[in-house]
Amino acid sequence: MNKLKLKKGISLVEVLVAVSVFVLILGTLIAASNFYLVGASSNLRLVKATYLAEEGMEAVKTMRDASWQNISNLALDTDNYLYFDTVSSTWKATSTTNTIDSYTRKFIISSVKRDGNGKISDTGTLDENTKLLIVFLSWVDKGKTIEKTMSTYLSNIITN
Numbered sequence: 001m002n003k004l005k006l007k008k009g010i011s012l013v014e015v016l017v018a019v020s021v022f023v024l025i026l027g028t029l030i031a032a033s034n035f036y037l038v039g040a041s042s043n044l045r046l047v048k049a050t051y052l053a054e055e056g057m058e059a060v061k062t063m064r065d066a067s068w069q070n071i072s073n074l075a076l077d078t079d080n081y082l083y084f085d086t087v088s089s090t091w092k093a094t095s096t097t098n099t100i101d102s103y104t105r106k107f108i109i110s111s112v113k114r115d116g117n118g119k120i121s122d123t124g125t126l127d128e129n130t131k132l133l134i135v136f137l138s139w140v141d142k143g144k145t146i147e148k149t150m151s152t153y154l155s156n157i158i159t160n
Helices: 012-066
Strands: 081-085 090-094 103-114 125-141 144-155
Touching: 012 081, 012 090, 012 103, 012 125, 012 144, 081 103
Parallel strands: none
Antiparallel strands: 081 090, 103 125, 125 144
């Protein structure tokens, strides 16, 4: 009876294969986490831009609530920028570009027309008590300029 001799220990080839598999898995995990972090960073900038655009819409609505002339006296279809006047604690419009943490926010007020049925239309009678508000937010991400736009209609609901 011949007894088989059991070899004890690990050969150099087995060690190299195990280390190679470990390095491959580790490299994949690092690449995946880097991809996740880049995506999360872009999403963070997009969420911040959305909040700033919403704040811009609310700021213009606050201006409207204080006096409809704050809206109706602005030049139509021109770039306006917002700033918060700390002396009067009110939002105001300006023609001076300003940035917020590398974001540029501007807004445009446009006229609104209504058809014979009173619905908003491209043609018809000019409605002096309704305006279209468009807020633009732009920023640079990875060398590209990204722009987010939000729009709503403003009406002279308080008649002031």
